Amino acid sequence: MKRVFGVDLGGTTIKFSIIDQAGNFIDRWAIPTNTENGGASIPGDIIESLKSKMATLFERGETIEAIGVGVPGPVNGDVVEVAVNLGWNNMPLGHLLQEGTGLPVTLLNDANAAALGEAWMGGDSAFRASTVVFVTLGTGVGGGVIVDGKVLNGQHGCAGEVGHMPVMAADTRQCGCGKTNCLECYCSATGFVKTANDLYEAAGDTRAYTEGKDVFDQVAAGDEIAIQARDITVDYLARGLAAIMSTVDPQEVIVGGGLSHAGDLLMGPLAEKLDEYVFPGTRGKYVLRRATLGNDAGALGAAFQAFQMLAAGAGEQMI
Amino acid sequence: MKRVFGVDLGGTTIKFSIIDQAGNFIDRWAIPTNTENGGASIPGDIIESLKSKMATLFERGETIEAIGVGVPGPVNGDVVEVAVNLGWNNMPLGHLLQEGTGLPVTLLNDANAAALGEAWMGGDSAFRASTVVFVTLGTGVGGGVIVDGKVLNGQHGCAGEVGHMPVMAADTRQCGCGKTNCLECYCSATGFVKTANDLYEAAGDTRAYTEGKDVFDQVAAGDEIAIQARDITVDYLARGLAAIMSTVDPQEVIVGGGLSHAGDLLMGPLAEKLDEYVFPGTRGKYVLRRATLGNDAGALGAAFQAFQMLAAGAGEQMI
Known part of the structure; x- marks a missing residue:
């Protein structure tokens, strides 16, 4: 071989x-x-x-x-x-x-390599998707798009840079790329933690988390502000993924990176919101799953x- | 031949x-x-x-x-x-x-056919783009994506249905697809006219247009509300196009359909906003143009x- x-x-x-x-x-x-x-x-x-x-x-x-x-x-x-x-x-x-x-x-x-690896060997080994959207929610938001089993590289090597699509938000956040209010500012682990800390501060609560995991522990414990932060993050992410999906109509959507370790606490509400935002012609016809290859x-x-x-x-x- | x-x-x-x-x-x-x-x-x-x-x-x-x-x-x-x-x-x-x-x-x-036709024979005949995003702004918003000279069809034939990506808006508009607040609700000719008419109504002005051309005539005449409606429409469109571009990183972005006949009154502000919203790595490196083949x-x-x-x-x- x-x-x-x-x-x-x-x-x-x-x-x-x-x-x-x-x-x-x-x-x-x-x-x-x-x-x-x-x-x-x-x-x-x-x-x-x-x-x-x-x-x-x-x-x-x-x-x-x-x-x-x-x-x-x-x-x-x-x-x-x-x-x-x-x-x-x-x-x-x-x-x-x-x-x-x-x-x-x-x-x-x-990020494209990770997308291709997940499309090849990730998830259920009985299922090999040929058109795949992959996003990682870590320090930033990375992504990759696979079309017909091949990496979509783009004209300038920048296809799949979905972390930098603009989102409409009430506040203004500076992105490392030089723009403001990129998807990454709200849906990275960093962005999620900031959303939670901002909500705590507005509620007069002085706690300040640094890790997405800590906020998800609060979600698991039923903390209302942490749940609100999770729902806001999920809403931005679902809108962003729906925009990507309306463009490439994938068979599979894979979510990786640190935030994905929250499991169903993230993926459950995301699946629900995503099905609300996607083009009705594709509703229920795609697979949403966590990355499995780390x-x-x-x-x-x-x-x-x-x-x-x-x-x-x-x-x-x-x- | x-x-x-x-x-x-x-x-x-x-x-x-x-x-x-x-x-x-x-x-x-x-x-x-x-x-x-x-x-x-x-x-x-x-x-x-x-x-x-x-x-x-x-x-x-x-x-x-x-x-x-x-x-x-x-x-x-x-x-x-x-x-x-x-x-x-x-x-x-x-x-x-x-x-x-x-x-x-x-x-x-x-819509994919129109995208491929424009990529093949539209625009400057000296330039043949291989990776192209095409949108039409007519009664609805249609679209098509060309990758390496071929139509991106998607897993369910729904790639390029970019008119139905969700947008964040202050009001709620019903889309023909069954969802609310699709890009089409704001960036189609119909959506643009509604935005203008809503602004006129809020200003106590009873005029109600039915054609995008009539509103653009007001833009040309310097009418402030029409210009505001144009700018709102351009902002939604630029955000939507930037999301598509962050996904596929095209060489060329082509805008067709009724609204594109407004020419520079649409394309000028759109070019400016788009360059603000795109991933910095692609800024200034793509071509934005009107469809030429009708x-x-x-x-x-x-x-x-x-x-x-x-x-x-x-x-x-x-x-």
Whole structure:
């Protein structure tokens, strides 16, 4: 069975894995991300780590066919346009890795990689969705869209940046992207906590939470203000997801990231609101579920895209 | 040069055309749409009209290679799932036309057809966008999304139904789809006129317009309430388009339909607001323009998809 390298390039750690065509992790290891000098040494560090592994495998008569890399920024072909966390601008990562290892390379944005990984190996293994919307609710709100089993990359590598769609809100919140009142300002874990703390403050309650989990613990305990904050967050999220769904009409909508660990406390009301806001022609016909792969989603998606590249080169179809 | 039939199936008229691979109309004619008996005779009427034309062409030694049909409802393969204006439910139109004419047939939703037609032959002929968002602002708000030169159909034929994304508004408006406060309730010509009339009424002004053009005449004349209605409409539209753009990251955004005839009075403020709301990574990098093909867009898009079908069958690529 064919095997590829799945690489998850993060701001603090570079996670490597060898993944087979059935989605099994054959091997995994990691090295720290060296962001000094504008991240200039990162491509060389990746090449060195991969070549060392390839040498070991060669001695055992084993081969790897390709490399898939998830990167923290928009991708255009084999170039990473920007990766703020790494200090990169227009880094020709695909070209460098291909030159350095002799293997074919495919790059994708990390949120898109996670989306593709979840579409491939997440959820009920009996069900493989080909058109998928994926959102992560963490420090920010990330996303990815899969159409006919392939990542929708967009014209500038920015497809799936759904965390930055504008929302109409009573208050004004500054987003890290430079705009105000992005979906991320209200539906990230950070945004949810702020909504709760603002409501407590308005009620003369001085408590101030820092973690989404703590607010969800209050929801579970029946705290009315926490429930109100949850409902406000769910309403914004359902509106945002309905807008995305009216555009791409997916088979499956997957919610990941820290807030998704709240489980039914989030997903129950979200399912209800979403079915209210979606286009009636699709109501009840899509699957809404939590992400199941956690941190493995990115490596799996990167690997899957590498398999797709190999299949396309051989004139085959993966999905 | 290859030629196909481009058919634009509407609720009152079925428009036929013969279109060549360069996008030229070689011939065009029309018949009335017979919606009696749940539109049962429509497939037969189309077959009869096409066969009669094929017989004439045969005498001249000319052939047509395929049929593309734009239909007023969601499409799933060769089936029209629903077409309220025709009285259809699960009509196997593709199969029927193929059986009746012997030609390969491809179906697409009419708004998707218009989107594909505009992406193919609209605008500046020196520029062919491969990833396109198209919206029409008429009685309702329709839309279509083109990704890599192909219609994004969605899992249930409902991709591009962007007129039904939810918007946050101060008032409540019933949408024809059964929901309240869809984008269409505010950004269609009908919605725009209602916004203006409501503002006039609130100002104690008894005038009530029925046409978007009349309100835009007031905008041109500097009427403050009409300008306010225009700005509200533009704000909703820019937010909606930004949400769509954050999802698919298009190269081109095309605005058609009755309201687009207002030209710069609409497009000027829209361009400004849109650039404010889009993800900063795409700001200034996309083209916003008016539709240029009018009623020909649908037939051209249907024909283009027919050419794509022929090319795919021959292992070629159109774009």
